[in-house]
Amino acid sequence: MNLHRILILSLLLSVTAAMAGDPPPEAWRTVDPDNLVLIDTKYGQVAVEIAPEFAPNHAARLKALIRAHFYDGLSFYRVIDGFVAQGGIGEGTASTKDHPEEAKTLDQWPPLKAEFDRAFAPQPKFTPLGNADPMAAQVGFEDGFPVARDPKAKREWLIHCPGTFAFARDNGPDTASTEFYIVIGQSPRRLDRDLTAFGRVLSGMQYLQKLERGDPDIDSGVIADIARRDPIVRMQLASDLPPDQRPEFQALRTDSKSFADAVASRRHPTSPFYFRKPRPVLDICGVPVAVKRVSGP
């Protein structure tokens, strides 16, 4: 008996194998090392691709912070299971006092104007998912990122899925400055277009899932005991590393036939495992975009 076929099967439909054969070389896009952020945790390295075209000022700020080594040695000080891992200095929390030196530098990083959404790209690469979405008029993919759109206003924004990278903020829209969060649970779509999301995890989600959690009922999940917080060991931009020391990632082009085939076979599974065929409706956050690491240390 192959009881494990539930997983073989689901895998076929959830990772890369749903495509008829391996995608050809031209179906893959090499991730720009200037948009590849490497976050070293004590459990392993997390690779995040950022999308500067969705939030140019936030992306520039993130790169500047990384190059100033701002994050190195700070921590994931508020980690809520099923929701987000938040990293940085803990502005506005007792956590700030734990980092007096870094806190002194905060006035170098003034609040940013919100970049919650953007005008439709002039040459849209938008690939529609192909079914309705509960939270937006249109959803689909651009360069691998899950995107929602308002066709009337001609605005688009990144969707909060597991692995989405965004900047935290205060109540005011234009208040993000240094802190980031990464979604580690069921897609919190309510945050869409209300925070500046501009990246997605390409690999290493399992390391974020190992991060020490806070108690959401105590100080909204801030881990009071500094010794219990897991550090941000280091954050680097791949393009700042010597070429032979950079990891290189490729992501399946979401405007490729290979991706369309993968979506189609996910929508209409043909395996006999599906005793009852599921509704042919896909969750934008449940459609993986295949990623492979092709080189690097």
Place this chain on the structure above:
Amino acid sequence: MNLHRILILSLLLSVTAAMAGDPPPEAWRTVDPDNLVLIDTKYGQVAVEIAPEFAPNHAARLKALIRAHFYDGLSFYRVIDGFVAQGGIGEGTASTKDHPEEAKTLDQWPPLKAEFDRAFAPQPKFTPLGNADPMAAQVGFEDGFPVARDPKAKREWLIHCPGTFAFARDNGPDTASTEFYIVIGQSPRRLDRDLTAFGRVLSGMQYLQKLERGDPDIDSGVIADIARRDPIVRMQLASDLPPDQRPEFQALRTDSKSFADAVASRRHPTSPFYFRKPRPVLDICGVPVAVKRVSGP
């Protein structure tokens, strides 16, 4: 600046505090210790409430397996980040040979008839979510469990959300026997009504998230190196423990006014943090049912 308010706020809306004040004592339901499964991992204890009324034969089998100490010392041998943690003997995989003694006992546990769904309960406690769902005609809660319904057929079933507990099976519908899985990622709704789901994690998801992962591209996520697999240290039924050694959990009644209030404030957040109000549409798997541990070791 309170950049962390994103979390304070989201917490208000995601955990328990969305209710106006603490729910009164009558809004809480004590979890029956005979339906409370305790899974000891090396990272901590996971508490699962099972729903025998949805799958009486699977629930009885699970209890019998637990009482036979079948699982103790086996492992989470296939763990796929963002999808499921699967535990047991690895029937049909190379993993079986790692447990020759337990494998000999497998003929004691013949395949079960599928219990993918059930007739509507005679006195339904079903509380509708209050908005459409992409995958089912109706969704809502019964005794804290997320449930989908087919009103024409008058059938209902548990939904695959993060934390859902179910039995794995082979391609045939009536082939589940001993292996279980727990969802640890974005809701795999395509599995709804196609596998026998009959429980949900009440606490300890963060320990499941720490489990060592397999590589989904290699042997569908089976961790080949036994030394790398995280063990199922022990599984117990709370009712088999002396009363003073049992943890006791209470779950918010999903047919209570307190729960309705929590859902309403999640649907229509009033905090100024929501610069742009989200669509008043909730994801059944994104609506938490508050749980508290009221006593126990």
